[in-house]
Amino acid sequence: MRRKTKTKQIFETIVVMTIIALAFYIILFIQIKEKNEIVSVLTNETESIIQKETKLRSVKKLVRDIERERNIIDSYFITNDNIVDFIEIIENFGKRNGLSIEITSVKVDDINSVLEKKVKTGELLYVNFKTKGHFGELFQFLSILENLPFKIDLLNIDFKKPSGISGQDKDMNLWSGFFNISVAKFD
Numbered sequence: 001m002r003r004k005t006k007t008k009q010i011f012e013t014i015v016v017m018t019i020i021a022l023a024f025y026i027i028l029f030i031q032i033k034e035k036n037e038i039v040s041v042l043t044n045e046t047e048s049i050i051q052k053e054t055k056l057r058s059v060k061k062l063v064r065d066i067e068r069e070r071n072i073i074d075s076y077f078i079t080n081d082n083i084v085d086f087i088e089i090i091e092n093f094g095k096r097n098g099l100s101i102e103i104t105s106v107k108v109d110d111i112n113s114v115l116e117k118k119v120k121t122g123e124l125l126y127v128n129f130k131t132k133g134h135f136g137e138l139f140q141f142l143s144i145l146e147n148l149p150f151k152i153d154l155l156n157i158d159f160k161k162p163s164g165i166s167g168q169d170k171d172m173n174l175w176s177g178f179f180n181i182s183v184a185k186f187d
Helices: 002-065 067-074 080-096 135-146
Strands: 100-110 123-133 152-160 175-185
Touching (some): 080 100, 080 123, 080 175, 135 152, 135 175
Antiparallel strands (some): 100 123, 123 175, 152 175
């Protein structure tokens, strides 16, 4: 019986050692699995960050590449900084066409207060001015004004030729032009 007892002891020892080894392997497997999951999450986060950085670099490069085109497009919009520049453009075109030009009023109005909402955001710049010159010069100036690269609405235009003075008067051949325009202005 002793032999059975010794065999039984060896068997029990082997079973206990197998259970301990099995428990050790299970614990080790769980730890490896947890670390594997952590590594997988970190890898995914790293790939996501790398993709975001790649996209950001791509967008920054695109912004740099189209800077010239953006500046050209920005020049078509009137902002608070370039209202005076726009008025000078009008004056210069008038003078180049041989006209005398006088700005009579400038007003900025919020588009929300205007009944006709052709532009959804921003403001309208109203400019009223008088010109004097020959009819052809006035008409050419009007054509240039209509074709400026701005959102211009010609609200009121009036050409008048003075009458009742002798034909020898130098100013008799000059026409007067009165312009009332609005221009879309963005902040």
